[in-house]
Amino acid sequence: xxxxxxxxxxxxxxxxxxxxxxxxxxxxxxxxxxxxxxxxxxxxxxxxxxxxxxxxxxxxxxxxxxxxxxxxxxxxxxxxxxxxxxxxxxxxxxxxxxxxxxxxxxxxxxxxxxxxxxxxxxxxxxxxxxxxxxxxxxxxxxxxxxxxxxxxxxxxxxxxxxxxxxxxxxxxxxxxxxxxxxxxxxxxxxxxxxxxxxxxxxxxxxxxxxxxxxxxxxxxxxxxxxxxxxxxxxxxxxxxxxxxxxxxxxxxxxxxxxxxxxxxxxxxxxxxxxxxxxxxxxxxxxxxxxxxxxxxxxxxxxxxxxxxxxxxxxxxxxxxxxxxxxxxxxxxxxxxxxxxxxxxxxxxxxxxxxxxxxxxxxxxxxxxxxxxxxxxxxxxxxxxxxxxxxxxxxxxxxxxxxxxxxxxxxxxxxxxxxxxxxxxxxxxxxxxxx
Amino acid sequence: xxxxxxxxxxxxxxxxxxxxxxxxxxxxxxxxxxxxxxxxxxxxxxxxxxxxxxxxxxxxxxxxxxxxxxxxxxxxxxxxxxxxxxxxxxxxxxxxxxxxxxxxxxxxxxxxxxxxxxxxxxxxxxxxxxxxxxxxxxxxxxxxxxxxxxxxxxxxxxxxxxxxxxxxxxxxxxxxxxxxxxxxxxxxxxxxxxxxxxxxxxxxxxxxxxxxxxxxxxxxxxxxxxxxxx
Numbered sequence: 001x002x003x004x005x006x007x008x009x010x011x012x013x014x015x016x017x018x019x020x021x022x023x024x025x026x027x028x029x030x031x032x033x034x035x036x037x038x039x040x041x042x043x044x045x046x047x048x049x050x051x052x053x054x055x056x057x058x059x060x061x062x063x064x065x066x067x068x069x070x071x072x073x074x075x076x077x078x079x080x081x082x083x084x085x086x087x088x089x090x091x092x093x094x095x096x097x098x099x100x101x102x103x104x105x106x107x108x109x110x111x112x113x114x115x116x117x118x119x120x121x122x123x124x125x126x127x128x129x130x131x132x133x134x135x136x137x138x139x140x141x142x143x144x145x146x147x148x149x150x151x152x153x154x155x156x157x158x159x160x161x162x163x164x165x166x167x168x169x170x171x172x173x174x175x176x177x178x179x180x181x182x183x184x185x186x187x188x189x190x191x192x193x194x195x196x197x198x199x200x201x202x203x204x205x206x207x208x209x210x211x212x213x214x215x216x217x218x219x220x221x222x223x224x225x226x227x228x229x230x231x232x233x234x235x236x237x238x239x240x241x242x243x244x245x246x247x248x249x250x251x252x253x254x255x256x257x258x259x260x261x262x263x264x265x266x267x268x269x270x271x272x273x274x275x276x277x278x279x280x281x282x283x284x285x286x287x288x289x290x291x292x293x294x295x296x297x298x299x300x301x302x303x304x305x306x307x308x309x310x311x312x313x314x315x316x317x318x319x320x321x322x323x324x325x326x327x328x329x330x331x332x333x334x335x336x337x338x339x340x341x342x343x344x345x346x347x348x349x350x351x352x353x354x355x356x357x358x359x360x361x362x363x364x365x366x367x368x369x370x371x372x373x374x375x376x377x378x379x380x381x382x383x384x385x386x387x388x389x390x391x392x393x394x395x396x397x398x399x400x401x402x403x404x405x406x407x408x409x410x411x412x413x414x415x416x417x418x419x420x421x422x423x424x425x426x427x428x429x430x431x432x433x434x
Numbered sequence: 435x436x437x438x439x440x441x442x443x444x445x446x447x448x449x450x451x452x453x454x455x456x457x458x459x460x461x462x463x464x465x466x467x468x469x470x471x472x473x474x475x476x477x478x479x480x481x482x483x484x485x486x487x488x489x490x491x492x493x494x495x496x497x498x499x500x501x502x503x504x505x506x507x508x509x510x511x512x513x514x515x516x517x518x519x520x521x522x523x524x525x526x527x528x529x530x531x532x533x534x535x536x537x538x539x540x541x542x543x544x545x546x547x548x549x550x551x552x553x554x555x556x557x558x559x560x561x562x563x564x565x566x567x568x569x570x571x572x573x574x575x576x577x578x579x580x581x582x583x584x585x586x587x588x589x590x591x592x593x594x595x596x597x598x599x600x601x602x603x604x605x606x607x608x609x610x611x612x613x614x615x616x617x618x619x620x621x622x623x624x625x626x627x628x629x630x631x632x633x634x635x636x637x638x639x640x641x642x643x644x645x646x647x648x649x650x651x652x653x654x655x656x657x658x659x660x661x662x663x664x
Binding site for chain 1: 492498522531535
């Protein structure tokens with residue numbers, strides 16, 4: 001078998017920071033006019049501020065002058081101009097090949113135009129490589145199609161042989177069968193719900209997880225934070241779990257074998273961590289909002305896109321040897337609540353909910369009628385059929401959450417099945433107004 | 435039908451593992467070669483070209499990942515034809531996305547319509563025949579049976595026949611099956627497939643779904659492929 005490098009693109013993934021930053025500056029210089037030409041929203045927002053790409057001669061100019069855009073700007077442009085691309089693209093066929101959609105967890109799905117070859121595909125290949133897939137390997141691929149269609153090129157073009165599955169618990173017997181038959185080296189993408197369904201299905205089929213998963217070098221997890229219970233289960237099964245999320249819809253971002261944060265591929269995207277109120281950069285290690293700019297040509301043009309994600313950025317060299325920044329994701333700024341003056345995010349509640357066996361699915365919602373409230377109201381899912389003493393469970397949850405978060409808590413229990421109807425099949429909104 | 439194993443390892447190198455329907459049994463996971471993906475894409479393109487969709491026409495492709503052996507080639511064919519593929523899943527839960535895509539992007543064709551999708555649309559208050567008005571609807575056999583007889587749209591069949599695909603052209607006289615790839619026999623009302631060209635696995639009388647007939651008469655679309663009816 002051929003020996004392959006630890007990295008897919010070693011020269012880029014490990015390039016010294018000064019060289020990486022020079023590359024970013026050059027790519028920004030060349031991509032801005034392209035973005036400006038194709039995105040009506042950028043022309044509108046930049047025009048309102050009296051800024052033009054020719055005014056941007058350096059990264060410092062960019063940070064001082066370039067206006068921000070956010071999801072609301074895109075939605076407003078979309079509705080006002082009847083433009084499905086939300087003013088981010090004027091690319092037409094034959095360059096425009098497809099339109100995918102966001103999950104729609106919190107509203108009408110947002111269209112995402114795409115070309116034949118997307119930066120998402122090429123950047124994701126580095127993550128697939130880091131998971132441990134190599135040419136000739138089989139790779140189980142569990143995914144929805146609404147975002148990127150039958151997104152297999154990222155595997156096929158690496159010489160990795162995908163085994164695709166629907167993102168559904170009913171696929172698990174076939175996934176286990178394929179794991180034993182083809183001995184794949186990677187699995188992407190699993191969710192908290194799927195891991196719990198794996199536990200039940202392995203038990204029902206009387207399969208030994210250490211045997212079923214023996215060939216896997218890495219498993220990619222995404223969609224929401226990996227729950228503590230699920231992480232422990234995966235560890236018991238001998239699985240090395242890697243988390244992934246979206247880098248402001250420009251590309252994906254995943255952690256590496258060192259598991260010290262999501263690697264942002266900074267040759268594809270400029271990532272800024274800014275004070276949400278002032279728009280000024282915060283120091284590495286401090287909490288700020290992630291703002292992303294695409295540095296490579298694509299059919300959509302995101303420039304200084306405020307993601308609403310609160311992050312901590314780390315630009316020191318990773319233990320894996322890569323120099324690209326790492327991101328620790330804290331949650332959505334719009335999800336943050338101030339309960340009796342104390343900050344509470346869904347991540348704070350998660351481990352406390354799933355610690356109860358009846359709530360191990362980790363299904364819950366923060367009720368957020370306003371950012372500042374006096375009492376933390378929680379809607380928590382539980383296995384109603386398996387839990388006859390719901391009131392005792394409700395009281396235990398209230399007490400344990402109050403004890404850890406040190407805020408007043410009111411818990412409402414609902415059947416898991418009812419809570420799952422609140423969102424698309426893959427995840428539920430974690431924060432709701434009522 | 436042959437009496438030996440219906441599938442044996444083939445000469446072509448696999449590039450992915452597909453999911454094939456086996457009536458009355460669990461679905462089979464079998465390897466697929468690059469040549470097969472290209473051949474499937476060419477077949478789909480040949481059939482879709484009978485509709486003469488103009489360049490840039492949006493089409494809605496409803497598929498799940500496990501259907502990749504057929505829907506990945508469909509997306510490749512659509513790209514070659516310069517159609518714009520909009521994606522959703524043919525599930526009950528994704529019916530709202532289907533409605534949203536139809537409302538906002540006005541796709542000329544919807545490929546992969548299933549019964550769960552129809553049920554999801556109705557459960558969310560959308561009458562499928564109203565949403566589908568004026569469009570070409572490629573439905574699987576069960577959804578096709580539900581939609582048959584409804585007016586206002588062009589209903590065509592999109593059918594998995596084990597590892598093969600059968601698609602109706604614009605003329606709607608039965609679903610074409612790729613005769614270059616497959617020798618299809620209907621024995622006692624059931625399809626049996628034998629592969630003709632090199633594949634990652636060779637098929638010998640692979641059992642397919644029930645068939646009412648096989649039509650070898652010339653089709654007005656000009657394709658030489660024979661046509662089947664469920």
